[in-house]
Amino acid sequence: MNDKNFFSVLSNSSESKARTGILETENSNILTPVFMPVGTTGTVKAVEQRELDEFDTRIILGNTYHLFLRPGIEILGNAGGLHKFMNWNKSILTDSGGFQFFSLSKLKKIYEDGVEFSSHLNGDKYFFTPEKVIDIQRIIGSDIMMPLDECLPHPSEFSRVKESIGLTLKWEKRCFEHYKSTKELYGHSQKLFSINQGGAFPELRKKSIEDLAEIDFDGHAIGGLAVGEENSLMYDVVDHATDHLPGKKPRYLMGVGTPIDLIECVERGIDMFDCVMPTRNARHGRLFTTYGEINIKSAKLKNNFSSPDEECITYTSANFTLAYLRHLFIANEILGIQLASIHNVGFYLNLMKNIRQAINNDTLKKFKKEFLVKYTSGIKN
RNA sequence: UCGACAGUAGCUCAAUGGUGGAGCAUUCGGCUGUUAACCGAAGGGUUGCAGGUUCAAGUCCUGCCUGUCGAG
Numbered sequence: 001m002n003d004k005n006f007f008s009v010l011s012n013s014s015e016s017k018a019r020t021g022i023l024e025t026e027n028s029n030i031l032t033p034v035f036m037p038v039g040t041t042g043t044v045k046a047v048e049q050r051e052l053d054e055f056d057t058r059i060i061l062g063n064t065y066h067l068f069l070r071p072g073i074e075i076l077g078n079a080g081g082l083h084k085f086m087n088w089n090k091s092i093l094t095d096s097g098g099f100q101f102f103s104l105s106k107l108k109k110i111y112e113d114g115v116e117f118s119s120h121l122n123g124d125k126y127f128f129t130p131e132k133v134i135d136i137q138r139i140i141g142s143d144i145m146m147p148l149d150e151c152l153p154h155p156s157e158f159s160r161v162k163e164s165i166g167l168t169l170k171w172e173k174r175c176f177e178h179y180k181s182t183k184e185l186y187g188h189s190q191k192l193f194s195i196n197q198g199g200a201f202p203e204l205r206k207k208s209i210e211d212l213a214e215i216d217f218d219g220h221a222i223g224g225l226a227v228g229e230e231n232s233l234m235y236d237v238v239d240h241a242t243d244h245l246p247g248k249k250p251r252y253l254m255g256v257g258t259p260i261d262l263i264e265c266v267e268r269g270i271d272m273f274d275c276v277m278p279t280r281n282a283r284h285g286r287l288f289t290t291y292g293e294i295n296i297k298s299a300k301l302k303n304n305f306s307s308p309d310e311e312c313i314t315y316t317s318a319n320f321t322l323a324y325l326r327h328l329f330i331a332n333e334i335l336g337i338q339l340a341s342i343h344n345v346g347f348y349l350n351l352m353k354n355i356r357q358a359i360n361n362d363t364l365k366k367f368k369k370e371f372l373v374k375y376t377s378g379i380k381n
Numbered sequence: 382u383c384g385a386c387a388g389u390a391g392c393u394c395a396a397u398g399g400u401g402g403a404g405c406a407u408u409c410g411g412c413u414g415u416u417a418a419c420c421g422a423a424g425g426g427u428u429g430c431a432g433g434u435u436c437a438a439g440u441c442c443u444g445c446c447u448g449u450c451g452a453g
Contacts, residue, residue, distance in 0.1 A: 252414090295410085
């Protein structure tokens, strides 16, 4: 079941731990380092499937918790899985819902056996066990499944984190066993990653990684970061984590991050990222561009008829002006959100493409330097 | 022309005679495995004008101005 060709490293940077590779699922070949747009409920918010295709998106995220609540596993099963349901024939990675028990923490109660939670939609009570989380993801049919984990806030007490990584390990072992004893439902194989925790405590992070690495997961994720800690601390934890993660398996940093975070963490050996930032910020009127971030609603842009980004060509930047985008946001027009989302996702994917190219040419350090000069110049602001 | 009602922030409206507020709009921030087209902050007022009563008036009284409606 553990396909040896699932992940291959293609090139290594001589300047850092950065590397390129390829993830081969039955639905797509994914070049790494990769950024995976977040599509929690079966849609990358405000971006159509054909737009994702247009900038060559090979994998997106879904969320077990949210899809379980809506539309529910019965409908997803009847539809023949999420791919068919949403008409997406590339890859999907589903998060387990562990993060929702952190972000919706008031609605949950953690037990040894799993998590009891109340739906944020109507208060209905449910109980997720590690096995159930796998069962749901079997029905969703994601190419890569994530195990149930416990994500703690930062900062957390050493003893609390220590206890937590023990619980997470037990849950993930159960997920793995259930994964091995069940089968895919729709003819394409599904992979299962681990998620290590350990907060910002190096020894706990190391222990979590080593314990999980003993199990034959298809890849390893770093969880519990970007939850309020300083950026430099996050980079340190990532650096430390990748020193201990198996080199032959893909490394996935969950929930990260800003464009700068992506470069910093690629240098530290990360292969996969996901983050709501490009889509959420787009809906909130913030554009990511080569020359920094733009608040599209700013009064300064009223009469600015230039492209939001002449150097990163997307459908949006190639066809529309800042003044028009601003107008759409001020007028509360849906198209503004769509165009901003298209641009931001396009910007992220383009950035990753450039990063991969730089690693292949072994010029990542130079690329980073040049990127940062422009990105932090604030020319547009 | 007469009558009724109404004039408070850019807009729509609050405010027992007792420190004039809110929503929207404006401007500026913030969003990191999506409860998020969201959240936060700031700016913005001779309460239509002129008098009067009162310790104290957006509020009560008088006149004027403007608007809406009605009558003629």
